[in-house]
Amino acid sequence: MKKSYFTVGPSELYPTVKGHVLEAIEQQIGSLSHRGAKFEDIFSSAVEGMRRLLSIPEDYTIFFVSSGTEAMERTIENVVEKNSFHFVNGAFSKRFFDTALELGKHAEKIEVDLGQGFDLNNVRGVTRVKGSRQGTGIDLKDHSSEHLRDERAAGPQIPIDVELICFTHNETSTGVMLPAEQIAKIKQAYPDKLIAIDIVSSAPYAHIDFAKADIVFFSVQKGFGLPAGLGVMVVSPKALEKAGFLQQHGNYIGTYHNFPTLKKWADKNQTPETPSVFHLFLLSKVVEDMLTIGIDTIRQQTDEKAKLLYDFFDKHSSWNSFVEDKTFRSPTVIVANIGIDQKRLKEYLKKEHIIIGSGYGPNKDTQIRLANFPALPIPDIKKLLALLKKFQ
Numbered sequence: 166m167k168k169s170y171f172t173v174g175p176s177e178l179y180p181t182v183k184g185h186v187l188e189a190i191e192q193q194i195g196s197l198s199h200r201g202a203k204f205e206d207i208f209s210s211a212v213e214g215m216r217r218l219l220s221i222p223e224d225y226t227i228f229f230v231s232s233g234t235e236a237m238e239r240t241i242e243n244v245v246e247k248n249s250f251h252f253v254n255g256a257f258s259k260r261f262f263d264t265a266l267e268l269g270k271h272a273e274k275i276e277v278d279l280g281q282g283f284d285l286n287n288v289r290g291v292t293r294v295k296g297s298r299q300g301t302g303i304d305l306k307d308h309s310s311e312h313l314r315d316e317r318a319a320g321p322q323i324p325i326d327v328e329l330i331c332f333t334h335n336e337t338s339t340g341v342m343l344p345a346e347q348i349a350k351i352k353q354a355y356p357d358k359l360i361a362i363d364i365v366s367s368a369p370y371a372h373i374d375f376a377k378a379d380i381v382f383f384s385v386q387k388g389f390g391l392p393a394g395l396g397v398m399v400v401s402p403k404a405l406e407k408a409g410f411l412q413q414h415g416n417y418i419g420t421y422h423n424f425p426t427l428k429k430w431a432d433k434n435q436t437p438e439t440p441s442v443f444h445l446f447l448l449s450k451v452v453e454d455m456l457t458i459g460i461d462t463i464r465q466q467t468d469e470k471a472k473l474l475y476d477f478f479d480k481h482s483s484w485n486s487f488v489e490d491k492t493f494r495s496p497t498v499i500v501a502n503i504g505i506d507q508k509r510l511k512e513y514l515k516k517e518h519i520i521i522g523s524g525y526g527p528n529k530d531t532q533i534r535l536a537n538f539p540a541l542p543i544p545d546i547k548k549l550l551a552l553l554k555k556f557q
């Protein structure tokens with residue numbers, strides 16, 4: 166019997182994927198030359214579809230890479246010479262920060278506990294005190310007085326010489342979503358800085374104002390309901406310019422997937438390497454399906470389903486939502502504390518052909534994570550809720 170995957174990635178496939186896979190086989194997509202006109206059509210249909218679905222400006226370029234994790238590395242490599250700054254509140258934002266450290270950058274972070282968001286309305290730019298350490302992670306929360314002036318000021322502090330500010334819009338490990346309009350305001354306050362936003366587990370729901378961001382990326386095995394193996398990066402002219410500048414000044418920015426090379430090929434509706442043509446085909450088709458439904462409807466349905474789930478946990482006698490502050494509750498990844506019931510509940514649902522995710526890290530055995538992606542329609546959510554209610 167077919168299972169329902171409420172896992173946060175890989176996730177339930179979008180209902181139309183099966184038909185598109187068959188069509189791909191029939192059209193012999195797997196044997197197409199990636200330098201031919203038919204491939205260019207697939208590439209451009211994926212790109213133009215995404216532009217319309219997510220309202221991506223014409224002057225932003227869309228690149229295809231292999232994963233969300235690759236997108237983090239490409240981001241840091243291509244636009245950071247020395248200093249990046251990271252908002253860290255879980256496993257994926259930490260991965261972004263660690264990537265910068267591993268690439269030898271001077272990465273700094275503000276870190277809050279799992280399940281928390283940030284006071285983004287009170288971000289302040291601060292001057293760095295001379296002699297800050299290079300290549301080490303500096304936790305501004307714990308050591309701000311060591312390195313920064315104005316340590317008494319409330320709210321996150323960003324050193325003014327930071328080149329790139331990195332956000333994880335939806336922290337999949339904890340179910341915290343940062344308000345997109347607050348992230349957009351950071352660009353307004355610091356127009357000279359580049360802004361990177363990981364929307365891996367919030368796309369296509371995420372309502373991003375691309376004009377207020379420079380690099381936005383996601384992979385397709387979460388909200389787009391496709392098999393894993395394809396990452397998408399949306400890159401601003403300013404970020405491209407920075408990558409070109411770094412390259413001209415002798416900085417290493419990667420090889421085949423550096424921004425100038427990706428851009429050169431993207432302009433021809435092609436990729437530097439032989440890509441997963443199959444994935445691009447499936448993505449173009451699913452994006453078309455989503456356009457038919459309409460992004461507003463998809464967002465509305467996501468909110469509606471999220472409300473059903475959060476209401477259930479709020480009313481439950483012993484279980485509760487992990488994220489207490491409602492401004493940060495993710496509509497796409499719902500995390501609940503269910504304590505000692507967890508293992509038994511997972512088994513119980515499995516017998517009913519429903520697969521759910523465990524908690525992350527220290528909460529692995531006491532929390533559940535539920536994906537609320539477009540591939541799971543309202544009846545599936547209602548079926549899950551009925552079973553959760555029945556579970557004793």
Ligand SMILES: *Cc1c(COP(=O)(O)O)cnc(C)c1O
Binds near residue numbers: 231
């Ligand atoms: C899953 C995930 C990633 C990693 O993406 P991959 O495609 O698995 O490399 C990065 N960031 C977030 C927020 C994620 O949920």
